[in-house]
Amino acid sequence: xxxxxxxxxxxxxxxxxxxxxxxxxxxxxxxxxxxxxxxxxxxxxxxxxxxxxxxxxxxxxxxxxxxxxxxxxxxxxxxxxxxxxxxxxxxxxxxxxxxxxxxxxxxxxxxxxxxxxxxxxxxxxxxxxxxxxxxxxxxxxxxxxxxxxxxxxxxxxxxxxxxxxxxxxxxxxxxxxxxxxxxxxxxxxxxxxxxxxxxxxxxxxxxxxxxxxxxxxxxxxxxxxxxxxxxxxxxxxxxxxxxxxxxxxxxxxxxxxxxxxxxxxxxxxxxxxxxxxxxxxxxxxxxxxxxxxxxxxxxxxxxxxxxxxxxxxxxxxxxxxxxxxxxxxxxxxxxxxxxxxxxxxxxxxx
Numbered sequence: 305x306x307x308x309x310x311x312x313x314x315x316x317x318x319x320x321x322x323x324x325x326x327x328x329x330x331x332x333x334x335x336x337x338x339x340x341x342x343x344x345x346x347x348x349x350x351x352x353x354x355x356x357x358x359x360x361x362x363x364x365x366x367x368x369x370x371x372x373x374x375x376x377x378x379x380x381x382x383x384x385x386x387x388x389x390x391x392x393x394x395x396x397x398x399x400x401x402x403x404x405x406x407x408x409x410x411x412x413x414x415x416x417x418x419x420x421x422x423x424x425x426x427x428x429x430x431x432x433x434x435x436x437x438x439x440x441x442x443x444x445x446x447x448x449x450x451x452x453x454x455x456x457x458x459x460x461x462x463x464x465x466x467x468x469x470x471x472x473x474x475x476x477x478x479x480x481x482x483x484x485x486x487x488x489x490x491x492x493x494x495x496x497x498x499x500x501x502x503x504x505x506x507x508x509x510x511x512x513x514x515x516x517x518x519x520x521x522x523x524x525x526x527x528x529x530x531x532x533x534x535x536x537x538x539x540x541x542x543x544x545x546x547x548x549x550x551x552x553x554x555x556x557x558x559x560x561x562x563x564x565x566x567x568x569x570x571x572x573x574x575x576x577x578x579x580x581x582x583x584x585x586x587x588x589x590x591x592x593x594x595x596x597x598x599x600x601x602x603x604x605x606x607x608x609x610x611x612x613x614x615x616x617x618x619x620x621x622x623x624x625x626x627x628x629x630x631x632x633x634x635x636x637x638x639x640x641x642x643x644x645x646x647x648x649x650x651x652x653x654x
Contacts, residue, residue: 379611
């Protein structure tokens with residue numbers, strides 16, 4: 305296994321072992337797969353769309369499709385392995401590991417768990433609640449309608465029509481006025497929640513007093529806000545999770561990007577079906593067969609392309625973004641706890 309050195313920080317290097325065995329296996333899968341796709345065509349020639357109704361067509365089609373997906377998987381595992389040695393990706397992971405080591409060495413695990421619960425997750429929930437309230441507030445009509453004056457209308461009919469319109473708008477305004485008062489009250493409650501968060505940060509004793517002040521008017525539970533709380537184990541777990549959350553998620557899973565390449569896969573499936581419909585029976589080697597072999601190789605290339613695209617999206621977009629969000633949370637805790645990540649050179653001097 306070849307080692308790759310990536311500069312990180314001052315006088316620091318990260319050693320990455322590149323898994324050549326995985327890459328060789330992937331290359332082998334694609335080469336064998338391509339040969340299979342070509343050799344099969346030495347026994348077929350011609351064109352007959354009516355074979356779509358034949359069971360033999362579907363057997364051949366499924367075999368060809370299976371071979372194509374093997375190519376996709378082979379390309380995927382090669383590119384995923386290479387992408388995980390990307391400098392940006394590796395450095396970001398190294399920073400997260402350094403922060404975790406610092407937290408453990410300084411016995412700050414309990415403090416980190418409390419901070420995540422009482423500051424980070426708490427603030428995330430309040431931010432969501434406040435955003436929801438502001439969204440509803442913006443939709444309100446805050447301008448009260450003016451009552452029509454009878455003298456301003458030339459006929460009683462026009463005045464009555466204007467009066468009806470006024471009553472309808474005024475009724476709507478009165479309802480929205482109650483909503484406005486409620487929202488403004490809840491926005492004020494949010495500000496109190498932020499004060500409570502600051503009290504947690506500053507280890508202030510006024511927390512209970514602030515909580516009591518909004519106990520009867522806080523209606524946040526009514527909205528049943530759903531957030532994915534971040535825990536210590538989840539923060540420093542770089543293994544794959546089952547689901548992916550919102551834009552600030554620290555989770556990811558390989559199946560989540562299937563939709564991104566669904567159109568490309570569908571095109572490949574259609575192309576595969578067309579190629580399969582060309583199969584009829586055994587024949588001699590000719591330029592027709594060469595053309596079919598070329599088209600099959602083109603199909604394999606299409607799936608290889610999608611495998612590479614799949615790996616790039618997963619590692620360099622989804623995983624990288626999730627790790628970036630994780631790192632932002634870590635750095636926020638460092639600032640809160642006054643922890644400093646020491647450089648290796650300084651550690652050696654100590």
